[in-house]
Amino acid sequence: MSVAPAIQTDDLVDIGSIDEVPRRGARCVTSGEMRIAIFRTHDDQFFALEDKCPHKAGPLSQGIVHDGCVTCPLHNWVISLRSGEAQGADEGATRTFSVQVRGDRLLLDMAELTS
Ligand code: FES
Secondary structure, eight states, X not given: OBOOOSSEETTEEEEEEGGGSOTTEEEEXXXXXXXXXXXXXXXXXXXXXXXXXTTTOOOGGGSEEETTEEEOTTTOOEEETTTOBBOTTOOOBOOEEXXXXXXXXXXXXXXXXXX
16 A cells, blocks of 8 residues: 555645554565565554664564564574564564554554654
8 A cells, every 4th residue: 555645734644543563563665666564463452664674674564572672583682572672582673654543544654654
């Protein structure tokens, strides 16, 4: 899905309903060349990360969400959803973005995408 502004407040762009993101899962939006994975935890917290593992660019959106992290489907690195940082002995970080919930809508901060 492309990021098409339905509701726009300053730099926040409506990227869809919370119901479009499965619990313990993710869905992706794109902005230009970048794929952004929107994750939803079991307790309905939402996080936005570039859909690119810091190891070898695996698709984090296809990983398993657990304990505030996602496990990359390629080589099982564990990435923090909050910081984007690899956990344990692994090093590196994936870019993170601000996502807000307003009612049942998800708003992504587009200013961070262009900075
Ligand atoms: S690409 Fe993600 S762990 Fe290797």
